Structures are given as C-alpha cells and as structure tokens.
Amino acid sequence: xxxxxxxxxxxxxxxxxxxxxxxxxxxxxxxxxxxxxxxxxxxxxxxxxxxxxxxxxxxxxxxxxxxxxxxxxxxxxxxxxxxxxxxxxxxxxxxxxxxxxxxxxxxxxxxxxxxxxxxxxxxxxxxxxxxxxxxxxxxxxxxxxxxxxxxxxxxxxxxxxxxxxxxxxxxxxxxxxxxxxxxxxxxxxxxxxxxxxxxxxxxxxxxxxxxxxxxxxxxxxxxxxxxxxxxxxxxxxxxxxxxxxxxxxxxxxxxxxxxxxxxxxxxxxxxxxxxxxxxxxxxxxxxxxxxxxxxxxxxxxxxxxxxxxxxxxxxxxxxxxxxxxxxxxxxxxxxxxxxxxxxxxxxxxxxxxxxxxxxxxxxx
Numbered sequence: 001x002x003x004x005x006x007x008x009x010x011x012x013x014x015x016x017x018x019x020x021x022x023x024x025x026x027x028x029x030x031x032x033x034x035x036x037x038x039x040x041x042x043x044x045x046x047x048x049x050x051x052x053x054x055x056x057x058x059x060x061x062x063x064x065x066x067x068x069x070x071x072x073x074x075x076x077x078x079x080x081x082x083x084x085x086x087x088x089x090x091x092x093x094x095x096x097x098x099x100x101x102x103x104x105x106x107x108x109x110x111x112x113x114x115x116x117x118x119x120x121x122x123x124x125x126x127x128x129x130x131x132x133x134x135x136x137x138x139x140x141x142x143x144x145x146x147x148x149x150x151x152x153x154x155x156x157x158x159x160x161x162x163x164x165x166x167x168x169x170x171x172x173x174x175x176x177x178x179x180x181x182x183x184x185x186x187x188x189x190x191x192x193x194x195x196x197x198x199x200x201x202x203x204x205x206x207x208x209x210x211x212x213x214x215x216x217x218x219x220x221x222x223x224x225x226x227x228x229x230x231x232x233x234x235x236x237x238x239x240x241x242x243x244x245x246x247x248x249x250x251x252x253x254x255x256x257x258x259x260x261x262x263x264x265x266x267x268x269x270x271x272x273x274x275x276x277x278x279x280x281x282x283x284x285x286x287x288x289x290x291x292x293x294x295x296x297x298x299x300x301x302x303x304x305x306x307x308x309x310x311x312x313x314x315x316x317x318x319x320x321x322x323x324x325x326x327x328x329x330x331x332x333x334x335x336x337x338x339x340x341x342x343x344x345x346x347x348x349x350x351x352x353x354x355x356x357x358x359x360x361x362x363x364x
Contacts, residue, residue, distance in 0.1 A: 004090065009102035009110075016111065017074040020062065023069060027061055028054065033039050042137040053137075056129030067288045068319045074296030080320060082303040101297055108293030115276060116286035120254040128251040146255035152242065158267040161235055162186065165240075175201040175239045180210065182235070191218050196231075201239050207232040227261045229301065237263065249278045257282075274334045280344030281330075287348055290323065292357040298362045322347055 037050055062069075082089050090100055127281075155167040159182065168179025180199045184192040196210035210233060215226040240248070241263060249271075252260060261275050269275075296315060325347045332344030 004095075005103040005106070009107045012073065012104065013075055013110070015077040016070060016107075019069050019073045020077070023065065024058060024062060026363070028058065031057065038138050044137070052129065056126040056133065059118070059122055059126035059203065060130050063126075064119055066111075067285065067322070068316075070111055070289050071292040071296050071315050075300045078104075078297050078300035082301050085303070088303070089302045097359075099295065100301070101255050101359075104293055104297040105290070111293075112286045114288045115289055116283070119282040119286065124251050124253050124256075127247065130331070131247045131251065146204075155242065157237075157269070160266055163233075170242055172239070172243045183212075185324075189218070192216070193218075194233075202232060206230055207234045224291050234302040244261050249275055252281040254279070254282055273340055276340035277330055277333050277343055280341050282349055284344040285326075287313045288351070289353050291348060291351050292319070293349065298355070298358045302362065317343070322351055324351065327362060 011046065040047075044052070050060045067273035078087075087100070091097065118215045143241075146219045149156060150171055152170045152172065153168065155165075155170060157165055159165050161201070163182060164182045166179075166181045166183075167177050177200070178198045180197075181193065181195045183190060189264045193216045194210075197212035199208055199210045202209045209233045211229065213228045214230045217226075238250075240260070257275070257279055261272070264275060265270055295318065299314060328344050329338065329343040332338035
C-alpha cells in the first residue's frame with residue numbers, strides 16, 4: 001500500500017468518524033429535548049437513562065443512518081481534495097482513475113464489514129434494549145398495548161408437514177398456557193393426538209411441561225389412551241415462536257432469525273414476507289455503503305463551481321432518494337406481492353447501475 005493510499009483511507013475513515021460523532025450528538029440532543037419530560041417522570045438517574053435507553057438508541061439510529069454518514073463523509077473529503085486540486089495532481093502524475101478509486105473502495109469495504117457485523121449481532125441487542133425502555137417509560141400507549149397483547153388466544157399453526165398445534169390461550173410473559181393439543185396425521189388419517197389442560201416452558205430442561213395430559217394413539221383397528229398427570233416434551237417450537245410482535249424480528253441476531261424463518265416457513269406463516277425482507281436487508285444495506293462510496297468519490301472528485309457545498313447538497317439528495325426507494329420497496333413487499341429479495345436489493349441494483357454509469361463517464 002502506497003503513501004497516497006494510506007492518506008486517502010485514513011482521511012476517509014477519520015472524516016467518517018467525525019461525521020458519525022457529530023450527527024449522533026445532534027440526534028441525541030434532539031431526542032433528549034423531546035423526551036425530557038418523560039425522563040423526569042421515570043425518576044431514573046442520568047446514568048440509568050444512558051445505560052437503559054441511549055446504549056440501545058445510539059447503535060439503532062447509527063445503523064439506520066450509516067449509509068448516509070458514509071456518503072456525506074466521502075463527498076466532503078473528496079470534494080476537499082478536488083478543491084485543493086489534489087485530484088488533478090494525482091491523475092496528472094500518471095495514476096489512472098480506477099487506481100485513484102482503489103483506496104476509497106478499501107475504506108468502503110472496511111465500513112461495509114463493520115455495518116454487516118453490526119446488523120448481525122450488535123443492532124438486535126440494541127433494538128431489544130431500546131424497545132424495552134420505550135414500552136416501560138416513554139410510550140404509555142405502547143406499554144398498555146404490549147400488556148394487552150401479552151396474552152394470545154386461539155393460536156393454530158403447522159408444526160411440520162404432518163403435525164398441527166392448537167392453543168386456547170398463552171401468556172408470552174409468564175410462558176404459560178392452557179387448552180393445548182397436537183394432532184399428527186399419516187396418509188391423511190389421524191395417527192396421534194395429545195391434549196393437556198395446562199402447559200408451561202421449563203427453563204431448566206428447555207422443554208414444554210404439560211399437565212393433565214391425555215394421549216391417543218390410533219392404529220388401523222384399535223385406539224390406545226394414555227393418561228398422565230405431567231409430561232415434559234421437546235416440541236419443535238419455543239416461547240419466542242409464540243410471541244410474534246412487531247419488534248421480534250428486529251431483536252433477533254441473524255443466526256436466530258435464520259432459524260426462526262426456517263421454522264416459520266415449515267408452518268406456512270403469514271409473517272414470512274416481513275421476516276425475509278428484514279433478513280435480506282441485513283445483507284443489502286451494508287453493500288449500499290460500498291455503492292454509495294463509489295458514487296460519492298466519483299461525483300466529488302470533479303472540481304465544480306460551489307465547491308463542497310454543491311457536492312454535499314447533491315449527496316444529501318441522492319441519499320434521500322436511496323432511503324425513499326428502499327422504504328417504498330419494503331412496503332410493497334410486506335403489504336403486497338413484491339418479492340422480498342427484490343425489495344431488499346432493488347435500491348442497490350439501481351444505484352449500482354448509477355455508480356457504473358458515473359464511473360464510466362468520469363473515467364473518460
């Protein structure tokens with residue numbers, strides 16, 4: 001790696017870090033001004049508010065605006081280079097435009113990797129912390145709604161290709177329920193049935209504990225009944241599968257989300273589109289960092305009248321266009337029949353083609 005590469009990469013990352021800290025501080029101040037009254041009512045200390053709310057809020061909002069921060073950073077730094085005629089000097093020394101963009105690509109890959117890992121493991125934990133604080137201290141209506149919907153009624157789902165589960169009532173907080181039954185079919189005939197008056201999740205054995213159990217096994221010519229006071233059974237579903245609220249997908253790490261989607265696919269869940277959009281977005285959004293880096297470097301490397309201000313204004317407009325396109329595609333996928341993978345990757349495809357067009361035009 002040459003001195004020029006180290007210079008561009010270091011300045012790119014330092015500018016991004018400055019941009020991240022600056023905008024995060026602005027967002028925190030705005031959030032603090034809006035929630036001052038709620039914080040005072042909560043009777044929490046400043047340290048408790050920071051640890052319980054902002055340690056979840058900051059990673060969540062930073063991940064959401066990460067591509068915008070990257071784009072503004074590239075635009076700002078590259079336009080400064082162009083304004084000082086550094087880009088002209090570099091290209092005049094025999095460096096090709098493709099070679100000039102290489103350190104930007106390396107910096108973009110570094111930030112893409114950071115965001116990708118963040119979406120897999122860090123952001124879900126932050127989302128869980130943020131949601132718990134919001135429900136408990138900020139949005140009273142949200143808390144009431146959460147309490148009202150903690151008890152689910154008349155739950156029916158497909159356990160596997162031949163088995164079906166029915167639950168009369170289940171409390172997602174205590175992880176207890178009543179009116180449980182499971183039916184298993186073979187060759188379109190009922191082969192096994194189990195019913196229990198009550199059931200709960202046993203945290204020690206990681207199994208479901210059923211009480212007042214009645215099992216019926218059907219053969220071709222007879223039927224056998226087994227009654228028991230209590231039984232522990234390892235069914236292919238867990239308490240998280242019965243929760244199913246708007247925050248669940250955001251609070252799961254990517255490996256947990258993959259396993260959850262696999263189980264929901266077997267059961268033919270109506271949540272599949274929403275879950276798949278979330279899963280594909282966790283890969284697509286980090287890739288947008290690299291695409292926006294290319295677009296920003298290509299646009300800002302040309303010296304124009306207006307300097308950095310014109311470049312930054314153009315960068316903000318393009319960033320907003322990307323965010324709007326991403327939001328529209330997600331709505332069409334979750335509320336309509338649009339493919340989830342297309343909804344997640346379509347903005348990247350469109351802006352990737354734009355990056356290719358701008359690069360070919362600038363290289364000439």
